[in-house]
Amino acid sequence: MKYIKTLNKNKLTDNITVKGCGECQTSCQSACKTSCTVGNQKCEK
Amino acid sequence: MVHVFNVKDLYFALDTNTGLVHALDKIVYDLLSGEKFKDENKYKQLYGTYGEDAVKEAVSEIQYLIDNKMLYTEDTEYENKIQPAIKAMCLNMTHDCNLRCEYCFASQGTYKGEKAFLSFETGKKAFDFLVKNSGNRRNLEVDFFGGEPLMNFETIKKLVDYGRSLEEEYKKHFRFTITTNGLLLDEEKADYINENMDNVVLSLDGRKETNDRMRKTPKGTGSYDLIIDNYRKFVGKRGSRDYFVRGTFTSNNLNFSEDVKHLRDSGFDKISLEPVVAKPEEPYAFKEEHVDALIKEYEKLAEYYIESNMDKDKSFQFFHFNINLDGGPCIYKRSVGCGAGTEYLAVTPSGDLYPCHQFVGDEGFIIGNVDEGITGRHIVEKFKNVSVHDKPACKACWAKFFCSGGCHANAYNFNKDFSIPYEVGCLLEKKRVELSIYIKAKMASLNRFGGMCGTSIGREKWDGA
Numbered sequence: 001m002k003y004i005k006t007l008n009k010n011k012l013t014d015n016i017t018v019k020g021c022g023e024c025q026t027s028c029q030s031a032c033k034t035s036c037t038v039g040n041q042k043c044e045k
Numbered sequence: 046m047v048h049v050f051n052v053k054d055l056y057f058a059l060d061t062n063t064g065l066v067h068a069l070d071k072i073v074y075d076l077l078s079g080e081k082f083k084d085e086n087k088y089k090q091l092y093g094t095y096g097e098d099a100v101k102e103a104v105s106e107i108q109y110l111i112d113n114k115m116l117y118t119e120d121t122e123y124e125n126k127i128q129p130a131i132k133a134m135c136l137n138m139t140h141d142c143n144l145r146c147e148y149c150f151a152s153q154g155t156y157k158g159e160k161a162f163l164s165f166e167t168g169k170k171a172f173d174f175l176v177k178n179s180g181n182r183r184n185l186e187v188d189f190f191g192g193e194p195l196m197n198f199e200t201i202k203k204l205v206d207y208g209r210s211l212e213e214e215y216k217k218h219f220r221f222t223i224t225t226n227g228l229l230l231d232e233e234k235a236d237y238i239n240e241n242m243d244n245v246v247l248s249l250d251g252r253k254e255t256n257d258r259m260r261k262t263p264k265g266t267g268s269y270d271l272i273i274d275n276y277r278k279f280v281g282k283r284g285s286r287d288y289f290v291r292g293t294f295t296s297n298n299l300n301f302s303e304d305v306k307h308l309r310d311s312g313f314d315k316i317s318l319e320p321v322v323a324k325p326e327e328p329y330a331f332k333e334e335h336v337d338a339l340i341k342e343y344e345k346l347a348e349y350y351i352e353s354n355m356d357k358d359k360s361f362q363f364f365h366f367n368i369n370l371d372g373g374p375c376i377y378k379r380s381v382g383c384g385a386g387t388e389y390l391a392v393t394p395s396g397d398l399y400p401c402h403q404f405v406g407d408e409g410f411i412i413g414n415v416d417e418g419i420t421g422r423h424i425v426e427k428f429k430n431v432s433v434h435d436k437p438a439c440k441a442c443w444a445k446f447f448c449s450g451g452c453h454a455n456a457y458n459f460n461k462d463f464s465i466p467y468e469v470g471c472l473l474e475k476k477r478v479e480l481s482i483y484i485k486a487k488m489a490s491l492n493r494f495g496g497m498c499g500t501s502i503g504r505e506k507w508d509g510a
Contacts, residue, residue, distance in 0.1 A: 033246070
């Protein structure tokens with residue numbers, strides 16, 4: 001494509017049947033304690 | 046749902062349901078704005094600017110994304126697959142503090158109650174409760190919190206040993222965090238923490254005048270000079286392990302990017318600075334009238350962040366500008382949010398369990414205790430039905446999978462309703478997401494072209510973004 005570049009390779013909706021293990025960090029435990037930000041965390045799977 | 050936006054010279058479209066972020070040439074941005082691409086009579090108007098061939102080619106690229114389910118995608122139906130289990134705990138090691146910070150949500154450490162320390166026995170019961178209620182989760186998190194947890198340091202050491210003693214038998218792995226104001230962070234404690242804590246949150250608000258306006262000793266004097274060297278020494282020995290210097294900004298320092306700069310110039314490279322959460326009547330609280338200034342300040346901070354991070358000697362992380370576009374949490378996690386009350390609990394020195402540290406002291410939110418476990422199921426139920434699919438405002442919001450619905454305590458404090466998010470927080474979060482995407486794209490572009498970034502993006506320019 002000439003005018004559009006997609007920045008990520010994976011969709012949130014890909015392979016959802018094998019996701020949801022719940023091992024990821026609790027968002028509030030990271031650095032904030034007063035907000036909820038999950039977009040910057042990593043998947044533990 | 047698609048969110049089309051631009052920051053400075055870069056243009057983007059975010060497809061909410063898939064999380065795909067598309068960097069756009071201005072021609073595509075113009076076609077998506079107002080959905081002109083759908084109507085030939087509308088997109089014809091762009092022929093004068095871009096030429097007919099280019100407009101038609103751009104329209105066909107948009108259509109390609111739609112046909113391949115990369116843009117304007119439908120909501121995906123799914124049931125939450127994450128099995129309920131408690132996996133994280135905030136241990137309030139003290140309901141006491143050696144500082145008297147004016148904005149403290151914990152009423153200067155006591156949470157509206159008596160001063161108290163969490164005993165080893167109570168902590169041990171909390172660990173037992175956590176292990177037994179964690180189902181098949183291997184990674185468990187414990188945050189030593191307060192008040193000021195270093196006032197109860199010997200108990201922390203015993204509890205860390207106790208936690209480690211449970212790991213093999215129960216096939217668990219504990220990740221420990223401590224959140225401290227740094228006043229008691231001497232060399233011995235620093236060495237212990239560096240060895241045993243996976244993450245450390247060091248409270249400091251930035252410049253001396255900013256910090257000392259709010260973070261005061263019991264005598265009313267500023268705390269900056271008592272703390273800064275402790276932090277420098279600590280971080281000097283921390284190596285590559287996680288920590289954050291974490292501060293709060295208020296309506297008193299709307300120019301908070303200067304505080305971030307100060308923290309970076311002081312040698313810290315992992316920084317989190319967060320807007321205060323306070324009742325509207327507090328003089329330092331944010332009101333809607335502050336939002337424009339805060340957004341401009343985040344934009345200013347983004348430019349500083351890019352500039353600093355182009356130089357490896359000056360690079361740093363700003364917590365809210367971190368974004369994980371490919372390896373981030375799955376859609377289930379992004380839907381259910383922080384897990385307060387369902388997978389995350391706070392424990393007080395008396396052994397009471399609360400949905401999270403922000404609710405401690407409000408007795409209507411006690412959901413049990415370390416002896417009897419969860420007894421307030423009716424309260425837990427309230428926290429189960431607050432996913433982004435349950436809240437009308439979140440359902441309709443493009444950013445819902447980045448904040449996962451925001452902080453329940455903020456929603457409750459401002460609206461007395463878990464289903465109505467804290468609006469000022471939402472406005473700021475949306476701006477931070479836009480800027481995080483911009484930063485990622487801009488830096489990829491700058492890295493590739495040695496400092497040159499044009500306004501038009503040929504596809505080759507984004508390889509490696």
